[in-house]
Amino acid sequence: MLYQAWIIPILPLLGAAANAFLGARLGKRFVSLVACGTVGLASLGSAWVFADLTRLPAGERLVMLPMYQWIGTGDFQVNFALQIDPLSAVMLLVVSGVSFLIHVYSTGYMAEDRGYARYFTYLNLFVFSMLLLVTANNFLVLYVGWELVGLCSYLLIGFWYERKAAADAGKKAFIVNRVGDLGFALGVMLIFVTFGSLDYQDVFAGAPQMLAVGSVTATTITLLLFVGATGKSAQIPLYVWLPDAMEGPTPVSALIHAATMVTAGVYMVARTHALFELAPFSLSVVATIGAVTAFYAATIALVQTDIKRMLAYSTISQLGYMFLAVGVGAYAAGIFHLTTHAFFKALLFLGAGSVMHTLGGETNMLKMGGLRLKLPVTYWTFVVGALAISGFPGLSCFFSKDAILWQAFASPRGGMVLWAIGLATAALTAFYALRAVFLTFHGESRLTVEAEGHIHEPPSNMALPLALLAALAALGGYLGVPGILGGSDAFGSFLAPVFRGEAWMALETQAPANELGLMGLSVLAAFLGMGLAWYFYLARPEAPGVLARRFGGLYALLVNKYYVDEIYGGLVVQPLVALAHFLGERFEVTVIDGVVNGVGRTVAASGAWLRRLQTGFVRNYALSIFLGAVIVLGYFLFR
């Protein structure tokens, strides 16, 4: 199957084509069958590829799949080529597996929607784009996937385009991503100019010889690539599109946050680590932005009352963790957290979706409460997800977050500060995750009587993915149990051939006592956050209000998301809109229209004057012919 791995991305593409052209005619059963079937087959194929890959010796786990020559003009040679290596294989499994569960869930969630076929067309296209992105063998194919996920996110966020908020959110996502993509495109161009090739193998093998460590070129390339990553993976300063992306259907949010799209930036940085290793400054930028974003987004998540927005800021925060990891050279830990995050964040979103589904689209947590007994399946799966994201010992995020914190502390590129920010974020994470659980499922019911009557457990096609994801979120961490806890970090050592980073290797020799101590601290932080959430939202429900009044300024700052949207609006959006208005209403009307109308008027005026020649008297014409002949003759005679 290794050499047929190109089938995996093709399958969802075929599904998208079938649903686009036939879906509306052949009905919902056909659409769901095609959409889920193709992605299901893709995930089976990924599992097969993964199994085949593990059978190869560790050093030879790299399979190239050249498809055809794509562009060949002079020095610019690009093949359409895919590759399978441990990193691609892991990403394939995560993306296709989580996407499959989300597809199945969607068949229940979107069952009543008019745009059923359109929805699954976009969804399949999204999966295709992401699979293409993670299997690319050169930067141009990567770029194609990169842009396609941007397009699909636009289409899906604005899926309910009749609603202005959704259409605006789609546009915002697309435009903010374009800003990042510009940086990414420039980075790719600079790579071509520097290395004369876009193939991963050529670039990564040539990089150490052609670029000195810390050279300007290496730093520029990697910073440009990272600009792209901040756009796609929603980091400061380009994270603003992700919270608004909540306007799309909830399974789409799950897909964007868990399997596709936002993980692309982390994957890309991990994939190009050979370049980042040559630019220590860029790596420290990545780590710093990651840590700051993690903390910053977590503080906003503390006070959100909209469950989906809370989860969106949580995603930004968790992505910050991943960038912190790759920034300190702990690539495997970053990808590990990406994997566990895919499980528990998909679970949390789908859980939130099933709450919304039964409450008729309500997302305000202050209007929920007491759903624990009425929605036991949703409740228990959501609790698993919330505990996992909090870093509850034994659940998936405990292992991955600990790996990141430990490496942030111990790596030569890390340090106390990065680690401390990460630790504080861990406490905040536990607080907001449990807060969501308590507000939504515990306490007194704050539902309207009408909503109360409609409550029902999700149908089996929505409950089953929830249960599977809960199992993954709970147990996913055991893929990478660290040595200190008696495991062998199977995940890390599987990825090790891809990441030859020295930082990662150096950790093996560190004193183990430290690691246990730090682990204890982060567990302590998690329990502190959970305890506070319990105190504020179960034991003393009036306390949050008191606190909010006490620190009114800070509270307002957080509720208004640090006014970043307003600042961007004032600094970037308003001037551009004003410029567009000027061009549209002044420049266009006076200059452009003036030129066009002027040409027309000149022609009309000269025509009005010249048409007097057309007398209608044949003899006038004959005379002019005669005179013309005489003049021509005279010219030749007397010249």
Next chain:
Amino acid sequence: MVPVSYYLILSGILFTIGTVGILVRRNALIIFMSIEVMLNAVNLTFLAAGRYLNSLDGQVIVFLVLTVAAAEVAVGLALIVAIFRSRGTTDVDEVNLLKW
């Protein structure tokens, strides 16, 4: 032997008569006849020049011109008949719709 210049002068006079006829007369038939006079003036020049240069080319061209003229007469007369039928006149100044 009549010198060639006589023929050329006669030809010039015929051509001028034809041209003036076209410019001053209004009857389409007269204009048409004036065109024929101009054509034949040219034919005469060709014949005179051919005789003068001892070449048959002039006569060949005259045959060509006669043939074309015959065809042209057929088309032209048909047009004049059609105009007369539709407008009841052959005065070209009355046929002046195609103008500004």
